[in-house]
Amino acid sequence: MASPYPDGDREKVASKLPSTLQQQLKIRAAELALDIQDAVEAAITTWRTTERAVLEVDTTGAKSFSTWLPPGLYEDFKDTCTSRSVSYTQGLAQAIRDWLDDNPSPQHATKATDPERKIVGNQKGGVGKTAVSAGIGQAYAEDGKRVLIVDFDPQGHLSEQLAVPQIEPDHDSLVSHMCGEGEGDLRDLIVEIDDPRFQKRLHVLPACFDGFLLDAKIAVVGTQKRGFQKEAALELALRPLESDYDVVIIDCPPSLGIAMDAALYYGRRRRGEAAGRSGVIIPVLAEDSSLTAYSMLAQQIEDLCSDLSLQIDHLGLVVNQYDSRRGYVATSTLNSWKSVGDPRVLAVIGDLKEQREAVRKKMPLLSYAPNSDQAEAMRQVARGASR
Numbered sequence: 001m002a003s004p005y006p007d008g009d010r011e012k013v014a015s016k017l018p019s020t021l022q023q024q025l026k027i028r029a030a031e032l033a034l035d036i037q038d039a040v041e042a043a044i045t046t047w048r049t050t051e052r053a054v055l056e057v058d059t060t061g062a063k064s065f066s067t068w069l070p071p072g073l074y075e076d077f078k079d080t081c082t083s084r085s086v087s088y089t090q091g092l093a094q095a096i097r098d099w100l101d102d103n104p105s106p107q108h109a110t111k112a113t114d115p116e117r118k119i120v121g122n123q124k125g126g127v128g129k130t131a132v133s134a135g136i137g138q139a140y141a142e143d144g145k146r147v148l149i150v151d152f153d154p155q156g157h158l159s160e161q162l163a164v165p166q167i168e169p170d171h172d173s174l175v176s177h178m179c180g181e182g183e184g185d186l187r188d189l190i191v192e193i194d195d196p197r198f199q200k201r202l203h204v205l206p207a208c209f210d211g212f213l214l215d216a217k218i219a220v221v222g223t224q225k226r227g228f229q230k231e232a233a234l235e236l237a238l239r240p241l242e243s244d245y246d247v248v249i250i251d252c253p254p255s256l257g258i259a260m261d262a263a264l265y266y267g268r269r270r271r272g273e274a275a276g277r278s279g280v281i282i283p284v285l286a287e288d289s290s291l292t293a294y295s296m297l298a299q300q301i302e303d304l305c306s307d308l309s310l311q312i313d314h315l316g317l318v319v320n321q322y323d324s325r326r327g328y329v330a331t332s333t334l335n336s337w338k339s340v341g342d343p344r345v346l347a348v349i350g351d352l353k354e355q356r357e358a359v360r361k362k363m364p365l366l367s368y369a370p371n372s373d374q375a376e377a378m379r380q381v382a383r384g385a386s387r
């Protein structure tokens, strides 16, 4: 509903907005010395013109809210709501929530509250995704950061290697939360690695066998829930936990399916986030088939970025299990990796016994062999992937 503004250059708009958002908007606008109407105008303009908003805002009990907007803006906004299949109340709530995220309180302006998100992926199996996810997680925790490693591969190697039991089928799990069908708090499923070296800072969200059904489940939910965006499913599940962590690491499955897209989306550069803070780490081997696999993955990343107008940063490559004694194929492929340039090579890691021994003993590598070359390589990757 719109009616003319007294001085003619704005029109009155009456809508609804949850009272908590109304209150936050009022306080934030005051803190930033802005008129509320200018803040709402900026919120709506940004929401309409940038990447599609992902997370639904709970608008139950939304209260009347009115403001003054430039003529025509509210009509355009309503068109965008229609094209995104969201109600006007939902659209406005998303716009205001995003604006609040983009315009932090000056009191907290220097502190980025979102955790760094490191997506460790490659559709090829056996290249070291799980070893790198676990290793860098341990390195960050050792360094004082609060770390969550998500075992996103339904095979559950990471959980198994750290002696964390997998979640039983049909139990509440990451997958049920990704589909918006979570029963309890996802925090209840998280397991702390009990090792004095990490001082309660290293946590694992275990895998669940139902992950094998993820693609099918998400496709069904997509047809049932209006506004459900499959690529945003992982974010939907993990966002509520984020304030507990400084770093979230995703150990991806060996596939290029929906799970990988959801992980990549989760690792995108968020508005206002510094470049190279979150993004993808790709472990590779020094052999020709790894080069082909890499180019497919790089293409998928590029497609996702252009389809959804995202930026996904490449944090780097890890050339794993490198053995120069394998001769020309190994050495020349290593040179190819180095010549890629961007992403850069974060580390070249040999075929080292400590990695296999730690796995066999179901112990964290950095605890089993803290002074080994392998542990040092993991610290180097962690540092390199955290510019």
Ligand SMILES: Nc1ncnc2c1ncn2[C@@H]1O[C@H](COP(=O)(O)OP(=O)(O)O)[C@@H](O)[C@H]1O
Residues within 6 Å of the ligand: 124, 125, 126, 127, 128, 129, 130, 131, 132, 157, 254, 320, 321, 349, 350, 351, 352, 353, 355, 356, 359
């Ligand atoms: N640098 C390394 N040296 C020796 N063994 C390694 C190394 N990196 C990984 N491995 C072992 O190789 C196997 C495959 O590695 P993994 O991390 O599970 O790969 P992915 O997750 O990509 O399938 C595992 O048994 C792992 O312990």
Ligand SMILES: [Mg+2]
Residues within 6 Å of the ligand: 129, 130, 131, 153, 157, 158, 251, 252
């Ligand atoms: Mg793995």
